[in-house]
Amino acid sequence: MGQFQFEIGFSILLLLLGYFFGRHAEKRHFNSIRQREEEYRDILSIASKVTTAEDSAKPGMLVTGSVVISVDYFKRFLALLRTIFGGRVTSYETLLDRARREAILRMKEEARSLNADRIFNIKLETASISKNAAGNIGSVEVLAYGTAISRVNQGGF
């Protein structure tokens, strides 16, 4: 009986740890994402391949940004509950949203260091990196890549 109680107690401890630390980390991350999105607003990311007369006639340069983010214990528990009732799994939605935006921001950082202000033909690639025994997604990797090109008479690529 003692062992059973210990296991229950341990699970609750993990849930609480996940809830408090995970929530704090997510909030901080979202704040940082919003701030940096504002900062990199002048770099346009374009999903098309066709450059215009405004863009420089130089070949451009491949830029990438990637991030691996893990969901916390509490959210994983919530997602497990969701699979019983069905519906939107908000805990994974926010995870993927964070990961995509972070990857795009890192790509833009690289573009800025190359002095480019347009990124063409953006592709996003998502992969689940680790799964636990129950088959739940532990963490996701998102890769964003595109071709950085600067405007006419701006130097750079």
Next chain:
Amino acid sequence: MLISNLEIIPGKEITQHLGLVQGSTVRSKHVGRDLMAGLKNIFGGELVGYTELLQEAREEAVERMKQQAQAVGANAVVNVRFSTSSVTQGAAELFAYGSAVILR
């Protein structure tokens, strides 16, 4: 060697297509990083070790693709794509592919 994920390179002309070139690598992380990732699975947040690992692996895949392109005499790889797949628990394959061309 120019690596780009556009099909038509601004200001350049493709004079010859040399076919598909590819590079791939399968990487796993060491136990220490695995342990840290286990902790992060409780607290949530970015797994910096994994991000670095995959970044390095991707660079290596691109490097191998470049070598292949050089071997066929290309001076650029266009329309490059990346793909990631987890092969087994704790190992991931990074794959890069594109068309080798001669640009003028």
